[in-house]
Amino acid sequence: MSYEPPITDYDEIVENCTCAFCGCNCDDLDYLVKDGHVVAVRHACRLGASKIMEDMDQRLIVPMVRGANGELEEVDWDTALDTAAEYIAKSVRPVFYGWSETSTECMKEGIELGEYIGAVLDNQATICHGPSLQAVQNAGYPIQTLGEVKNRADMIVYSGSNAMNSHPRHMGRYSVFPRGYFRQRGRFDRTVVTMDPKFSDTAKMSDKWIGFEQNGDYGFYNAIRAVLKGKKLTQNVVSGIPAEDIYELVEEMKNAEFGVLFFGLGLTHTLSKQRNIDIAIKMVMDLNRFSKWGLTPMRGHFNVNGFNIFMAYETGFAFGVDFSRGYTRYMLGETNTIDLLVRKEPDCFLVIAADPGAHFPNGANQHLADIPVIQIDIHWGPSTELADVVLPGSFIGVECAGTSYRMDGVPIYMKKAIDKPETCRDDEWIVRELKERVMKLREEPNVAPKYVPNPAAE
């Protein structure tokens, strides 16, 4: 990496902007703006800075509709919106997927449309921290805000998460390095443990690396719980970790004043899925008998938590909410995007601020190729190749203001710093337009003639 001189040629600095990359939602960014473009970003990590500065890279600029020859053709906004609205209005099983990289203000429009037409609303949790949410519903959720970690924590555990690469400022801003009120020496006042089969960059920064076997997480946490409950381990080695190391670790965890477990997809997506998180949560609960412990899932997108929170207060359910019958249904494995797609149920797919083309299993994408797909996004991606209508949105936190929720549930109003490209529109506007156009095209289905109370709530 060669030396890059600092940028000195800029018109203005916009301070305290919020990064629209990962679930850290760092809100201390300074954008250096020149000629309506962000030319440099201060305080951000490489991931955040490059996303913000390279905002025009592979940018979707104008609306497009797939023509008779199978190619995407540039059209005006009215044509694109009308085509999209028609696809939605004609469908009987639409799925609106994504939402994790847009604002809650946009989601508000989305849920109105979804409730009206009877869609399934789902977000990336279905393919990332869905098991965590499932586990939370099984076992509970002892969490804390990240500032609490900064001020109090003397033991930090990363499990199945390589924060150094995925959330580069997490350790620096919130957990390991900052000088907190009760941790004035920062890093020196904390013990850092990484639990991961891989000797990751985070493990390199840690005091201790527990390299349990792949898929060994459940057994490992089970062993910790057993020791916490005063049991003796009958095996000499559990999940590849010697028993004496487990005893030692448990002792350390019990003696911490304030410990926090951060876990990522390494834990949610190994063999035991949500059961891994179940047992990790229960371990944290057990630890609270000895000292103070909490956990936080390392949420990926900057507003993936926001969508779950938003849906919970709007409908009572966090993700995978099905409105097709005129009332809310939520059943994991039934009303989630992947399951619906592999069962070939959806007949229209709206993807907003997400890239199923890049992330979904092949079977799911095969069905996407067969049905109308409407994409609202700012960048080209594999999903664009699947899309029949492309609606170019704007960049929340840079070109457009909006609310997001950090991984720990702290809401942040992300402000606008520059103007969006002239031909693009705000996500919120696009979804509102779609809603209004669909409402003109079709009567609301599945409306009960009269309110019938649910006897279980009487």
Add this chain to the structure above:
Amino acid sequence: MEYILKNGIVYDPANEIKGEKKDVCFKDGKIVEDVSAAAKEIDVTDKIVMPAGVDTHAHVAGPKLVLGRLYRPEDSRRGVTQKTKNERGESGFSIPSCPTTGYRYSRMGYGTVCEAAMPPLEAKHTHEEICIIPNIDINPLTLFGNNWFILEMARENKIDEMAAFISAWLKITKGYGVKIVNPCGSEAWGWGMNVHGYDDKPPYFDVTSREVVRALAKANEKLGLPHSIHIHPNDLGHPGNTNTTIETLDSLKDIVKSNSKAASVRDQIVHCTHMQFHSYTGTNWRDAGSGAEEVAKFLNHNKHVTGDIGQVTLDETTTMTADAPMEYDLYQLSGLKWVNADIECETAAGIIPCIYSPKTPVSTLQWAIGLELFLLTKDPWQINLTTDHPNAGPFTRYPRIISWLMSAPKRISMIENGEVHNWAEKRTSLATLDREYDFYDIATITRASNARVHGFTDRGNLSVGSNADIAVYDLEPNNFDPSKDPEAVEKAFSRAKYTIKDGQIMVQDGEIVSTKPSQVLWTNVKGIEDQEKAVLDQVMPFFTQYYSVKWENYKVHDHFLSNPIRVDVEMEGK
């Protein structure tokens, strides 16, 4: 638009109207003396007419609620209904979704609800939810009792600074008043501990709960806020906590009430919430008993205190409070799935499902203590009906509680035919209490007193010029004995014949006929801007270093408020 409600039997305790047959007129959202002949007539002959309900204390919007919904889909499923022309689909029993909350309150004839705990750091979240709740106005109380700045100022007894801090933080969070939850205890929970009693200190902070509460009460009166301090004392839910409760309330006796215009509406200098949870005797749950008599006696002799009950309704519900150590205690008792949510430098929160079964001794004891408090407190103006929703039961059970209060035979039969555990009889005096509330008393504890406690003048009454927030119930009090037919009482209060909010008919014959966006009420203190600035300058270095968000991103932007009602308070003597 003009309306006249014809020939109703009006209960308006604020104006001492005790069931008189009269008309109520309203025009353009306000109650008026008279209307023209063109007014639309609504015939409510012989039906009960009251001001719309005001809830003194409930948890309806905010991060805790969302965590509850997120982790209890089983509760959300309990209340699912199909959408109609006027209503979105509902969900939830103890933790209904936001739209559901508005509809259900509206159906019961309520117009205003106090959201009792708003953590400043996540105030934006609370306001986002308030925007979604239809039909009711909401005044959120900002949490101060474990705020680090407050703890420090209380230690140094800097009342002026604290007042300026509160004033600034109410503006930043768009809060209505000062909420205190387990003072010092939730801070101690940062280390997995709790404080025990009123004179205990949390680790590292050299200040007692007593010092914090007294300082906040003084600062509150210095500002002359419309609401007094709103306290959830220490030791909630612990047998033997009656002493702590009385000690807390007694320690505030000497504090002089502000004579500001806003504060003159209320009588109290402290509002003690969910008193039922704070009125236990004994040393553990084996020998626990009722402290209701003692607490009620204290209330009867001390007019500086008001309270609400937190009546247990004998349902499966979800408890959630900023008293996180107490929730952990409950987790240890029940082993059910436990949520904890600590918030940096400010507060904590805990959630756990709870099954109040009439077959278990403790739940029954709690149920009976709540009713005892209602029946032993002489002045209904001092006591408000709440369930501390959703902690002791969902707010949709208010009508059932009303029916219990209005019918001694009902209560006796529940005890005698074994509908509830025999602790109700053995450990409380409930079976010996034959007092029955009348409709006037009910109107007092569900609207008039509640409004006065919160310092509202524009609601909770039917005075000319007040908001046209009116509820009509399908009961004819002159040919009906509520004591004999509690089921009819419950039914009528569950489904209002009419609910009118700001002159708009929301509910007709128990059905939602229209909706309107909620409004948030917040308090704006004027006249100490310089002191506010000084205190902000003083706390800023600390804030910058120890919070995890930037100051600019901390405050609640106007963007989050839809049509707010700003309550201006003029600071006097400055």
